[in-house]
Amino acid sequence: MQYWRSISLWMDQLDDDLAPRPALSGSLEVDVAIIGAGYTGLWTAYYLKRQAPELKIAMVEAQFAGFGASGRNGGWLMGNLLGEDRALAPLPAEQRKTSFDLLHGIPDEVAEVLHREGIDCHYRKAGILYCAARYPEQEKRLREQLDGLHAEGLTDADYRWLTPAELNGQLRVANALGGIHTPHCATIQPAKLVRGLARTVERMGVQLFEQSPATHWQPGLVTTAQGQLKAHWVVPAIEGYAASLPPLGRYQLPVQSLLIATEPLSEAQWAEIGLEHGQAFSESSRQVTYGQRTADNRLAFGARGGYRFGGKLREDFQLSEEEIALRRYLLGELFPQLRNVRISHSWGGNLGMARRFRPHMLVDRKSGIALSGGYGGEGVGASNLGGRTLADLILGKESPLTRQPWVLGDGPLNRLSTWEPEPCRWLGYNAIIRSFVHEDRVLANPHSAPWRRAMALKLADLMEGLMR
Numbered sequence: 001m002q003y004w005r006s007i008s009l010w011m012d013q014l015d016d017d018l019a020p021r022p023a024l025s026g027s028l029e030v031d032v033a034i035i036g037a038g039y040t041g042l043w044t045a046y047y048l049k050r051q052a053p054e055l056k057i058a059m060v061e062a063q064f065a066g067f068g069a070s071g072r073n074g075g076w077l078m079g080n081l082l083g084e085d086r087a088l089a090p091l092p093a094e095q096r097k098t099s100f101d102l103l104h105g106i107p108d109e110v111a112e113v114l115h116r117e118g119i120d121c122h123y124r125k126a127g128i129l130y131c132a133a134r135y136p137e138q139e140k141r142l143r144e145q146l147d148g149l150h151a152e153g154l155t156d157a158d159y160r161w162l163t164p165a166e167l168n169g170q171l172r173v174a175n176a177l178g179g180i181h182t183p184h185c186a187t188i189q190p191a192k193l194v195r196g197l198a199r200t201v202e203r204m205g206v207q208l209f210e211q212s213p214a215t216h217w218q219p220g221l222v223t224t225a226q227g228q229l230k231a232h233w234v235v236p237a238i239e240g241y242a243a244s245l246p247p248l249g250r251y252q253l254p255v256q257s258l259l260i261a262t263e264p265l266s267e268a269q270w271a272e273i274g275l276e277h278g279q280a281f282s283e284s285s286r287q288v289t290y291g292q293r294t295a296d297n298r299l300a301f302g303a304r305g306g307y308r309f310g311g312k313l314r315e316d317f318q319l320s321e322e323e324i325a326l327r328r329y330l331l332g333e334l335f336p337q338l339r340n341v342r343i344s345h346s347w348g349g350n351l352g353m354a355r356r357f358r359p360h361m362l363v364d365r366k367s368g369i370a371l372s373g374g375y376g377g378e379g380v381g382a383s384n385l386g387g388r389t390l391a392d393l394i395l396g397k398e399s400p401l402t403r404q405p406w407v408l409g410d411g412p413l414n415r416l417s418t419w420e421p422e423p424c425r426w427l428g429y430n431a432i433i434r435s436f437v438h439e440d441r442v443l444a445n446p447h448s449a450p451w452r453r454a455m456a457l458k459l460a461d462l463m464e465g466l467m468r
């Protein structure tokens with residue numbers, strides 16, 4: 001269990017002894033079999049049981065509940081969905097507003113469940129601060145993003161520009177040029193959420209088997225080394241691990257995100273930094289950075305990681321010196337006073353990226369398969385929406401949840417876009433990431449010639465275009 005505790009700061013902080021639940025042995029007949037005990041599987045089980053307590057539900061988990069991204073993430077519980085702008089753009093304004101309201105309501109919905117079920121996961125809803133600080137192009141990019149959001153009908157109540165003075169009132173980063181605040185996000189302690197959910201669904205009667213990797217699945221059947229689940233419905237909920245269980249790997253690319261956390265900082269240090277209400281923060285770079293002030297006063301800070309050839313999963317998240325150094329550098333640029341602070345934890349995890357770079361929820365009634373995923377690193381809130389939506393789809397309920405553009409409706413799995421074969425995936429993904437790192441390096445250097453800045457930006461724009 002010592003290894004399990006070491007997978008993230010969050011697991012290390014738990015009082016939970018992480019004693020393993022029993023493994024599946026023998027054959028069991030259930031209504032719904034769920035593969036994977038992360039947020040997606042657990043939220044699906046939760047909302048199914050809430051609406052239909054008589055359902056027999058069993059879950060098999062390869063390691064233990066929360067072993068995946070759900071026990072390792074940055075703890076941003078966002079009221080949005082990756083690619084929502086593209087998904088919602090074609091809708092009439094009124095319908096788009098309904099969809100935005102649904103997304104923005106995710107943190108409040110989670111808060112309600114936490115309250116109802118007595119789960120304490122350090123939930124604080126103080127929104128996100130997206131800041132521009134390291135180079136002027138960041139300000140331009142953020143202002144364009146804000147214009148785009150407002151053009152979709154969102155208002156200052158959803159996304160508001162902050163002058164440098166206003167940003168400094170909440171977060172004091174070096175050389176602040178301005179930023180955006182959105183209230184639609186809470187921060188949480190991820191492992192406490194996933195472990196709390198696991199206990200909750202068990203209390204509701206869900207059978208959860210740990211150390212039981214599914215070795216094979218097909219409609220109506222999930223097989224493990226020592227047992228099997230026969231089920232009317234199968235819900236594969238393995239997100240970044242899809243590559244390990246055919247045929248899911250065709251639809252989801254496993255990419256990594258990596259974090260560091262400082263030792264607890266003093267009150268004086270926090271007085272210099274801010275974030276007194278637990279706001280999440282990010283700096284506007286295509287390296288996708290994210291941070292939060294933890295309940296025990298550390299600064300947890302992450303950035304996008306790599307992709308391995310052939311979709312090979314990364315198992316070992318002992319970060320290399322280079323991986324830690326990049327995160328330390330980015331953190332030190334924002335908070336020069338933290339350049340020499342001790343980093344107490346570093347870790348990472350696998351997440352799933354869909355080929356369309358948009359999440360999806362779908363059901364195949366004929367085969368009895370329901371699936372939600374492709375969150376692309378923004379799955380903490382999205383998985384709650386996914387779980388709620390899958391519950392309605394499985395129960396055959398038409399609801400506002402099932403009428404959203406990210407719900408692909410009834411039909412076979414192979415409607416999902418597939419990733420290109422190797423080496424195209426590896427070359428493509430790495431070219432994109434390298435262009436982002438290059439852009440960041442050139443723009444962050446005040447001595448870079450204007451033509452170099454323009455070239456670096458153009459190249460990264462072009463590469464980002466490939467992701468759309």
Ligand SMILES: Cc1cc2nc3c(=O)[nH]c(=O)nc-3n(C[C@H](O)[C@H](O)[C@H](O)COP(=O)(O)OP(=O)(O)OC[C@H]3O[C@@H](n4cnc5c(N)ncnc54)[C@H](O)[C@@H]3O)c2cc1C
Nearest residue numbers: 036038039040062068069070073074076214349378379380
């Ligand atoms: C480092 C990191 C930081 C992130 N930060 C954020 C953030 O701040 N905000 C945000 O919104 N999103 C973030 N994400 C993404 C978010 O954490 C995920 O989208 C979300 O947790 C996915 O939940 P899930 O249940 O679908 O998958 P997971 O939590 O990955 O759960 C899948 C489970 O399936 C199990 N499994 C795998 N194979 C099998 C098998 N064969 N049989 C049985 N079980 C199996 C795994 O052990 C795992 O427990 C981050 C992700 C990472 C990795």
